[in-house]
Structures are given as C-alpha cells and as structure tokens.
Amino acid sequence: MSNELLSPDQLAEIRALGKVRPGLPKMLLTLFETSAMEALEGCVGAWMCSDARQLESFAHRLKGTAASLGAQDVRAKAERLEMDAGRDVSIPRERLDSLALAIDATCQAYADWLQRV
C-alpha cells in the first residue's frame, strides 16, 4: 500500500536524514498532517467561494507538502487540482473529498512505514 502512496526514493532519503536527526521521520508525519489539512481546508474554502485563484494557490501548497514527504498520490491529485483551477475548469466537490481520503491513507501508510523502520 505504502508503495503506491509513498515514493520509495523519498522514504529512503527521509530514513537517511533520520540518522542525522533521529526524530525527523516522526516529526515529518506530524508536520504533514497539520500542513496538508490546512491546505485542504484552504482548497475547500476557496472552492465554496468559487475563488479559482485561491484554490490554485492552496492546491500548489498541498502539492509542495506532499512532494516533500514523498506522498505521490496526494501530490498527483493536488497537481491536477492546481492545473485545473489555473485553467478555470469546473471542479466537482468529489475531487476534494478524494484528496481528503488520499491524505488520510497517506498518513496511515507513513505511520505503518515508521513502525517498520
């Protein structure tokens, strides 16, 4: 499961950096949970106000946070959202729900990975 949601290369990098700062891998999960949820809330707020520019900006933020953790599914979804918002394409609410589920699943997969390393 984690192989689909999380980039093995980035996990290897985080693991290597964990040798420099032992608390880093766990800390990243906490930071990601907060940061990704904030960005998602921003996306939902912007979507409800039909503010495509804000939606693009929050989706970009979410993409960045996800990429740093190696959360490739969230990253891909956020990237598509960012692009569509930038092109002013109509975005169904289901896409935001799907993003929320992807964030949850990623956090779970990362927590599982933390247990194993």
Place this chain on the structure above:
Amino acid sequence: MTAREKSADKKDCLIGVIEDDPVTAALLETILERAGYTGVTFRSPAEFRKTSGSSSVDLLLLDWDMPGESGLEFLCSLREQEQTTTPVIFVTHYGDDERVAKGLNSGADDYVIKPVVAKVLVARIESVLRRLDHRPQAEDEWPPFEFDISNRSLRIAGEPRQVTDREYELMLFMFRRAGRVVSRETLLKHVWNLNSNVKTRSIDTHFSRLRKVFGLDGSSGWRLEGVYQKGYCLKQVPTSRVDDP
C-alpha cells in the same frame, strides 16, 4: 592558497532558508546539517527581514510561493532596493521555463526544482559559494588581533591575552563577518547553540565585555556596534593616536 582552502569551515557558513512549508523546511534544515552547514529557517520574507537580514547569512534558499510577499518580489527588492549581493538559490516546485528564466534574470544565482534531491542541492550550494566566494573569511589575522585556530588562543598586538571559549568563538565569528550585520538570532544559534527565540541579555553582556576588555570600542582599530533592530556589526575604524590634538 586556493579559494577552497581559504574558505572557512562549512559550519561557519550560515544558510538562510525562507520556506513556509514546515515539511520542506525541516527536510532542508536536515540536509544542510548533514552537509555540515548551519541552516536558519524563516517562514516568510517578512520574518527574515524582521529577525535577520540578508547580510547576516552567507546564502539564501528561497521558496517562490509564499503568503504575502512572493519569493520573486522579495528577491527583486533585495537586489534593487537593498542592493545586496547575498547569493540566492530558488528552491521551488515551479519548473516551467518562464519562471526559471524570470528567477535567474531577477538576480537568483541558481534554481532548484522540488522535490529536492539532497546531493544536487548541496552541490549547487557548493558551486554558488565557490563561484561567488561569498563564504566567511578563513583568515585568522585582523591586525592587531591574531587568532590561533589550533590552540584557540588570541594575541593582540603580539601580546597573548586570556580569553574564554565563548569570547573566542564570538570574536572569531564577528571578525570573519567584519563589516556585515549579524543578527542576535544567528549568534544565539551559532555561538550559543540556543533556539533563536530565546530571550537573553547574554549577548549584550558579552559584547559589552568584549568592547571593554579587548578594545572593541574603537581603541583597537575595531568597533563592535549595535545595529538597531538588526543585530551587531564589527567595523574597522581609524585608530585614534595619542598625539592627535
């Protein structure tokens, strides 16, 4: 001596990271730490301006998209209004040609696309520092001050002087950045190894003593000045002669 040999220890190199995403910031800080650099993170250009200043870091890693002032706007203001030459590397998710060109044309020294590959980022930092030679000076003599790095001792005008470890660190740190403003936060983190938001009078107390005991009040040809809301700056000043009228 080659430029590489002349450069100070990597740990002496302060790298500012302006990044609003906490996950990326934590990764960048650790990558810098692993490479032997000292990283200082700021959540926004405004925070950087308030607590530090471009002259107190040796290189800046700059995100593009941030709330408030964007990385590009900040860079333009650094280059145009503040006229600073501090090396800047954009570290951003934007990889389109237009933005890369715009960033470099606006005064960035390099451009790295996220997600960051650690060894590439470090190589680019090395390359920029090597090219621009913006590292802190590695010399150990600023007449009349002579620092002996091997046994951590100090001579002033050839006379050995008693100096504590902290005083030695602090003076060497400031001499290597002579003429540049060094923030309190940078000193706390680098010399005291403390979190930069710790409130302490320790720096002022130490600097006051350095001025008095080591002649850093101008009498030695060097003056340690406070810079309002920015930090401290060690400046070379003309020595006043005894026989001057």
